[in-house]
Amino acid sequence: MSKSVSVKDLNVFYGDFLAVEDVSMDIAPRSVTAFIGPSGCGKSTFLRTLNRMHEVIPGAHVKGQVLVDGDDLYGVGVDPVTVRRQIGMVFQRPNPFPTMSIRENVLAGVRLNNKRLSKSEGAELVEKSLKGANLWNEVKDRLEKPGMGLSGGQQQRLCIARAIAVEPEVLLMDEPCSALDPISTLAVEDLINELKEDFTVVIVTHNMQQAARVSDRTAFFNIAGTGKPGKLIEYAETTTIFNNPTVKATEDYVSGRFG
Numbered sequence: 001m002s003k004s005v006s007v008k009d010l011n012v013f014y015g016d017f018l019a020v021e022d023v024s025m026d027i028a029p030r031s032v033t034a035f036i037g038p039s040g041c042g043k044s045t046f047l048r049t050l051n052r053m054h055e056v057i058p059g060a061h062v063k064g065q066v067l068v069d070g071d072d073l074y075g076v077g078v079d080p081v082t083v084r085r086q087i088g089m090v091f092q093r094p095n096p097f098p099t100m101s102i103r104e105n106v107l108a109g110v111r112l113n114n115k116r117l118s119k120s121e122g123a124e125l126v127e128k129s130l131k132g133a134n135l136w137n138e139v140k141d142r143l144e145k146p147g148m149g150l151s152g153g154q155q156q157r158l159c160i161a162r163a164i165a166v167e168p169e170v171l172l173m174d175e176p177c178s179a180l181d182p183i184s185t186l187a188v189e190d191l192i193n194e195l196k197e198d199f200t201v202v203i204v205t206h207n208m209q210q211a212a213r214v215s216d217r218t219a220f221f222n223i224a225g226t227g228k229p230g231k232l233i234e235y236a237e238t239t240t241i242f243n244n245p246t247v248k249a250t251e252d253y254v255s256g257r258f259g
């Protein structure tokens with residue numbers, strides 16, 4: 001299930017505007033990779049190129065390659081909708097489907113994929129996904145209640161359960177804890193640690209401690225100024241980025257001197 005991601009010379013555009021310039025990066029399966037950097041350096045933009053979500057914005061496009069276990073996501077004939085199914089995404093704000101129960105929310109992605117499940121297969125998948133998202137014990141007695149009735153942190157774990165129910169090859173998370181309180185944040189961070197046993201996880205975070213806590217490798221992006229493209233400055237083991245970075249700008253950023 002868990003796959004490697006290899007980005008080669010990727011340039012990311014909004015129309016004519018080059019937002020992220022010439023990124024190359026290898027991400028190992030069963031690992032957590034954090035993207036950090038100041039606002040506007042292109043972390044979220046770059047993350048969305050890893051499952052072809054970037055192109056949903058009119059005029060947005062890329063040049064370069066993103067290989068998942070060697071297959072180019074941008075190859076001729078590759079269907080972006082299929083790519084988005086295989087590479088799941090969790091967003092900043094928990095977004096459970098408002099009219100659906102907890103159970104239906106977990107199964108929503110699987111149903112969108114037109115997969116038919118028997119009642120018992122559905123029940124099994126709901127339990128497995130909610131356990132995988134560390135939410136089962138909190139909701140097992142109210143699966144038919146609305147997903148919106150959960151706390152923010154529980155809603156975010158419900159969204160993670162929905163994402164992992166389709167058994168994605170890679171799981172992308174765009175600041176998944178930014179709308180959560182500290183306790184819920186820790187619950188999601190614990191979960192990220194467990195998710196890497198089965199998935200390749202990539203997370204954008206503004207929280208340096210979070211990057212240090214959850215990730216194996218960290219990529220630091222930076223931007224020279226407004227209107228300039230974001231660039232990947234340094235990408236290494238997380239301990240190296242935080243304790244012994246090679247580039248001065250990385251050191252300044254992780255030590256809080258700018259950004």
Ligand SMILES: Nc1ncnc2c1ncn2[C@@H]1O[C@H](COP(=O)(O)OP(=O)(O)OP(=O)(O)O)[C@@H](O)[C@H]1O
Pocket residue numbers: 014019037038039040041042043044045046057227230
């Ligand atoms: N829909 C869009 N259309 C045009 N330009 C965009 C769009 N979204 C983002 N950009 C531009 O792309 C650049 C990168 O933005 P992006 O949101 O990826 O940065 P970021 O590092 O994730 O920032 P933040 O940490 O503030 O979320 C910025 O110059 C931004 O203005």
